[in-house]
Every structure is written in C-alpha cells, then in structure tokens.
C-alpha cells in the first residue's frame with residue numbers, strides 16, 4: 286500500500302469529489318481523511334460548498350405551456 | 362400506414378422521442394436558464410434544442426447516453442446562438458487564487474472567526490443570487506464546464522464529448538472556473554457579512 290500525504294490529497298480534492306480518481310486512490314484518500322483533521326476540514330468544506338452551489342442553482346420545472354408547445358411540433 | 366410491419370412507424374418514433382425527451386426536459390430547461398440568464402432566451406434555446414434533437418433523432422442510438430446526447434445538442438445550439446450576439450469576454454486567470462481560496466479566506470478573516478464557526482457562517486451567508494451571480498460572472502468557456510460539472514453532474518469524459526474538447530481542457534477549465542467562482546463568492550460573502558454584522562464597516566456598493 287502506497288502512502289499518500291497531505292499535499293497529494295489536497296491536489297486531488299476536486300477530482301476526488303468529482304468521483305474522478307481510481308478506486309485505489311479513492312480509498313487512500315479516504316483513509317487519509319479519516320486520520321487528518323486538517324485535510325478533512327478542507328475537503329468537507331469543499332463538499333458542502335459544492336452541494337450549496339448545486340442546490341442554489343436549481344430551477345423550477347419547464348413551464349407547462351412551453352412543454353405543450355414543444356410536443357405540438359411532433360404532430361405536424 | 363399501408364406498409365406491413367415496418368421496423369418503426371412515424372408514430373413509434375414520435376412516442377419514443379417524446380418519452381426520451383420528457384425525462385430530461387426539466388433538466389434541459391434549467392441548464393438553458395443558467396446558460397442564457399434570461400427566460401425568453403432560455404425558452405428559445407429549449408425549443409431550438411428540441412427541434413434539432415427531433416430532426417436528428419434517427420441518428421440517436423438507443424441504449425446510448427440519451428442525456429449526454431441531448432445536452433450536446435443544447436450546448437451546440439447555445440454556442441451557435443451566443444456567437445451571433447456576444448463576444449467571449451477576455452479570460453483573466455487569477456493565479457493567486459488557489460483551490461481552497463474561500464476556505465482560506467474565511468479562516469483568515471477576523472470577522473468570520475468572531476462568528477464562532479466561520480465555515481458555517483460563510484455558507485449560511487451565501488444567497489441564491491450570490492451563487493448565480495458568481496457563476497454568471499465567469500468567462501463563457503469556464504462557465505459552461507462548471508455548469509455541466511457542478512450543476513448537471515456530468516463526468517469529465519461526458520463533458521469532453523458534449524463540448525467536443527479534450528478531457529485535459531475540461532479539467533483545466535473546470536479548475537480555473539472553480540477558482541474564479543470561489544474568488545467571486547468570497548466578495549459576496551464579505552459584503553453580506555458586513556451588511557449583517559452591526560459592529561462592522563457599512564457595505565460598500567458592490568458590482569451588482
């Protein structure tokens with residue numbers, strides 16, 4: 286098992302949160318975070334920020350009238 | 362409908378298309394709103410996307426990624442439309458801004474530290490309009506990848522396919538886009554903090 290240090294973890298944070306690191310890497314990072322409060326604090330902040338951005342940018346459903354108009358094109 | 366047992370009838374096509382699009386229509390409309398920042402233009406974009414998708418529906422391979430196929434059409438229609446009306450603002454990269462810009466700023470800030478739990482404080486202070494405003498302030502090419510990743514949840518590879526750019530470009534735009542986004546969020550958070558904290562300097566008039 287290769288060890289991973291703080292610097293490496295912090296470099297991979299966004300890829301880690303994006304689910305874009307390999308399985309082995311992913312577990313190494315998780316193991317590091319379980320033991321390192323400094324990295325864990327940063328990662329959990331980034332994770333919450335990401336959720337906040339996603340939530341605050343959600344829009345309501347497509348207007349019924351627009352949807353009706355679109356599907357009407359298919360009848361032509 | 363005289364032809365006996367055709368592989369697909371126009372009616373079948375319509376129904377399959379309708380079912381496929383219906384599943385993604387709310388998501389596409391939300392993305393159209395974020396991209397255009399304008400309800401009328403978002404409706405036009407959604408309509409253009411819908412019509413293009415319908416025209417090329419026969420080239421869509423059942424079983425492949427329908428959502429990514431639809432978003433690719435949406436992005437192409439969007440890029441075609443904004444190229445006509447707008448110019449890409451100059452890309453200014455804030456190299457001094459790191460991945461943890463917001464976190465670092467909050468930790469360093471006396472004002473936020475006084476609040477007890479600075480991380481909690483900054484996240485609570487950010488309003489819908491701040492986040493949308495920060496996102497809207499990004500250069501176009503960064504904004505597109507941030508929307509596709511952080512709001513629409515596409516993978517790097519899917520975004521590369523949707524925008525027809527290399528995956529390395531996706532990663533670097535996403536990286537730079539997120540850094541700028543954090544810089545902007547910090548501006549908004551600071552301002553909101555001053556507005557709400559009685560013992561702090563009064564709010565300066567901001568960019569919005």
Ligand SMILES: [Zn+2]
Nearest residue numbers: 290291321324
């Ligand atoms: Zn660490």
